[in-house]
Amino acid sequence: MKLILLGPPAAGKGTQAEGIAERYSLAHISTGDMLRAEIALKTPLGLQAKALIDDGNLVPDDIINAMVASRITQEDCKIGFLLDGYPRTIAQAEALAGEVDIDAVLDIDVDADILIKRVAARRVCTQCHHSQTIHEGEAEICAKCGAALERRTDDNPESMRHRLDVYYQRTHPLIKFYRDRQLLVPIDGSKSIEEVSAQIFGYLDTKFGRA
Ligand code: AMP
Numbered sequence: 001m002k003l004i005l006l007g008p009p010a011a012g013k014g015t016q017a018e019g020i021a022e023r024y025s026l027a028h029i030s031t032g033d034m035l036r037a038e039i040a041l042k043t044p045l046g047l048q049a050k051a052l053i054d055d056g057n058l059v060p061d062d063i064i065n066a067m068v069a070s071r072i073t074q075e076d077c078k079i080g081f082l083l084d085g086y087p088r089t090i091a092q093a094e095a096l097a098g099e100v101d102i103d104a105v106l107d108i109d110v111d112a113d114i115l116i117k118r119v120a121a122r123r124v125c126t127q128c129h130h131s132q133t134i135h136e137g138e139a140e141i142c143a144k145c146g147a148a149l150e151r152r153t154d155d156n157p158e159s160m161r162h163r164l165d166v167y168y169q170r171t172h173p174l175i176k177f178y179r180d181r182q183l184l185v186p187i188d189g190s191k192s193i194e195e196v197s198a199q200i201f202g203y204l205d206t207k208f209g210r211a
Pocket of ligand 1: 009031032033035050053054059087092164
């Protein structure tokens with residue numbers, strides 16, 4: 001199974017990717033996580049990417065394409081993989097098509113007003129990097145490992161508005177790109193985490209058989 005998770009920022013791609021990767025034993029490839037790891041290690045790529053990410057801009061296609069092309073040849077991808085946050089441009093989708101045949105593109109659709117509310121409440125664990133939503137008055141402690149939570153540096157209102165503009169201009173055209181190739185699977189992402197998972201698992205179980 002070679003899958004893509006498409007959708008605007010804060011649509012729930014990362015959360016759903018964790019569940020899908022576990023259920024079907026797929027490698028979870030998040031280009032955002034890979035870039036944040038480079039930033040934490042202060043590599044040349046990380047230093048270049050940090051300013052772009054914090055302002056809500058995309059990292060150049062050639063850098064991301066090379067990063068993913070190398071990642072998908074690794075051993076853990078042999079059984080299958082799930083791309084989360086890649087491709088984000090038509091040029092990336094074309095580069096990927098030159099590397100590998102994708103089986104399905106799950107497009108998680110959520111209205112912009114819901115996304116802006118979600119991003120304001122989104123926190124990430126400083127230890128295990130699990131992403132979660134906090135409610136008013138709740139302690140900022142990771143539900144998985146108990147470590148402190150923090151806000152992503154790009155989860156501020158200005159950056160989020162810009163990321164949404166970038167999404168509609170650069171990434172949204174991929175919906176037509178994959179629909180034309182009969183790969184698009186629309187998913188209603190406005191529902192609860194469990195309901196969105198049920199839609200995705202229902203589709204994948206039917207198409208590929210229960211893992
Ligand atoms: P994410 O964690 O998927 O929301 O990604 C965080 C940020 O990393 C994005 O806002 C971009 O700045 C950068 N990024 C992640 N994936 C890509 C990609 N496929 N192409 C370009 N930039 C990316």
